[in-house]
Amino acid sequence: MRILIMANYANGLFLFRKELLKSFLDAGCEVVISVPPDENCKKLKDYCTKLIETPLERHGSNPVKDYGLFKNYKRIIKEEKPDVALCYTIKPNIYGALACRLKKVPYICNITGLGMAIENGGLMSKVLLQLYRISTGKANKVFFQNERNRQFMQSHGIACKNSGLLPGSGVNLTEHPFREYPGEADGxxxxxxxxxxxxxxxxxxxxxxxxxxxxxxxxxxxxxxxxxxxxxxxxxxxxxxxxxxxxxxxxxxxxxxxxxxxxxxxxxxxxxxxxxxxxxxxxxxxxxxxxxxxxxxxxxxxxxxxxxxxxxxxxxxxxxxxxxxxxxxxxxxxxxxxxxxxxxxxxxxxxxxxxxxxxxxxxxxxx
The missing domain is CATH 3.40.50.2000 (Glycogen Phosphorylase B;)
Known part of the structure; x- marks a missing residue:
């Protein structure tokens, strides 16, 4: 199985999803990662078979640049021919998922949070919600990390029939063992x-x-x-x-x-x-x-x-x-x-x- 991962931050993948990526590799899957270029990309070299540095503005709302991101995702899907794609965070969940929908590639979205652009309401919120409705409409699954986010999105017609709930990104209990509480004598x-x-x-x-x-x-x-x-x-x-x-x-x-x-x-x-x-x-x-x-x-x-x-x-x-x-x-x-x-x-x-x-x-x- 060839799995395409689309995310907005290499370090986020490394910190919270490297065990998932490793489980794919251990199962004999090919893992292609698309993330914006930064110094953290090198951390992912042992957790994928290929890494594609894809320009992405995490906080920008420039429609020209966002359309360029959408075209990049379509190109990546055409060239890499994934069997399934996993999307994380707002822009991959919208533009990456939409590219998958148009290319008829199975895909799973993970809505890790709504973000202030949606939380604050207004025109931008309405635009994003409409984009989410379109991009997630044919997703095989849309994972949420808390029930409130799921209910909010479903109240706007998003992921009403294909949602799932995860315990966040979970915790690697081996990497994060219990540590004895330090003494307070020094403060x-x-x-x-x-x-x-x-x-x-x-x-x-x-x-x-x-x-x-x-x-x-x-x-x-x-x-x-x-x-x-x-x-x-x-x-x-x-x-x-x-x-x-x-x-x-x-x-x-x-x-x-x-x-x-x-x-x-x-x-x-x-x-x-x-x-x-x-x-x-x-x-x-x-x-x-x-x-x-x-x-x-x-x-x-x-x-x-x-x-x-x-x-x-x-x-x-x-x-x-x-x-x-x-x-x-x-x-x-x-x-x-x-x-x-x-x-x-x-x-x-x-x-x-x-x-x-x-x-x-x-x-x-x-x-």
Whole structure:
């Protein structure tokens, strides 16, 4: 079987889907990957038989460039002759899926999140929803990562008869083993692993860091993630100032977050929207209590008041209140919250569940 993978970010495939790709190769399949060119493409060399660097603007809405992407996908399908295509994220789910539909190639879409362009409503939302209706109409399966996203799309006539639900991207429980909760004698560390962009809640996290470190002498804030270049000018000075004042440690982009997560005590995720947060799944797998936005895509990863707490998105005061609530617990209580979180992930979010779901769909197509 020749499988074409279309995605918008090489590192996302590597971090969250390499086990799926390896399972295809192990089964004797050919795996062709189409992603935009960047320094992360080299990470995928052991997980495919061919990689095609395909220009794609992740956040742009230029119709000329998007039409060029659609033509590129049609050309790739014509040249590579895949037996099936797997599409991830908005533009591959629209333009890649539409190319598959026109070329009569079986395809599976994975809607990892709705994105602010749809969430915010307006003309752009209407255009995207119409494109989704067309592109996913003949999909063999349209996977969603949380029930709220599925219900929203189905209420707009999308994937009403061909949907499925996945436990996000799942967690590799071997790569993300349980880590003993570190002692708090030298302070309590709150960690966020997010891209430096408004939609991920970076402003609220920085405001909370400023407020809490002014109130508590033994609380520290850590931050991991890369800048979205079009928002760097806004957030880099804020982060640099907090670092200079000793209120924040910024690690930048890390290929492996595990060592930093293992040293922290609580993971904070202030995102405005998610399909299902991989950061939260990995944090709970590591055995850390969680504080997250009260939105679908985050709340699935915790058992509220048992493995963590939620706060209102886009609300720094609510985030600060949840941090204060976490700080009312003893070290032993926070340690137990983390242990319960690991058990919850083991039961519900093993990445093998995702691999099995895809294998089942591919068997249907093969027949």
């Amino acid at each position: 309590i560390h709150f960690l966020a692993v997010i891209r430096m962009m408004k939609d991920k809640g970076i402003e609220e996290f920085l405001e909370a860091a400023k407020a809490i470190t002014s109130e508590y002498d033994n609380v520290y804030f850590d931050l991991v993630g890369e800048y979205e270049e079009d928002e760097r000018a806004k957030y880099e000075p804020m982060i640099t100032a907090l670092e200079k004042d000793g209120k924040l440690k910024y690690y930048g982009h890390l290929d492996t977050v595990e060592p930093v997560m293992a040293k922290c005590h609580v993971v904070v995720h202030p995102s405005y929207h998610e399909g299902l947060s991989n950061v939260l799944l990995e944090a709970a797998a590591c055995g850390r209590p969680i504080l997250c936005s009260n939105i679908h895509g985050c709340i699935e990863a915790i058992e509220p008041d048992r493995t963590g707490y939620t706060f209102e998105p886009k609300n720094a005061d609510s985030l600060v209140a949840s941090i204060r609530k976490m700080l009312t617990h003893t070290e032993a209580e926070r340690r137990e919250m983390g242990r319960l979180g690991r058990t919850y992930i083991e039961q519900s979010f093993d990445r093998q569940l995702v691999i099995d779901a895809y294998k089942l769909e591919l068997e249907k197509i093969r027949k």
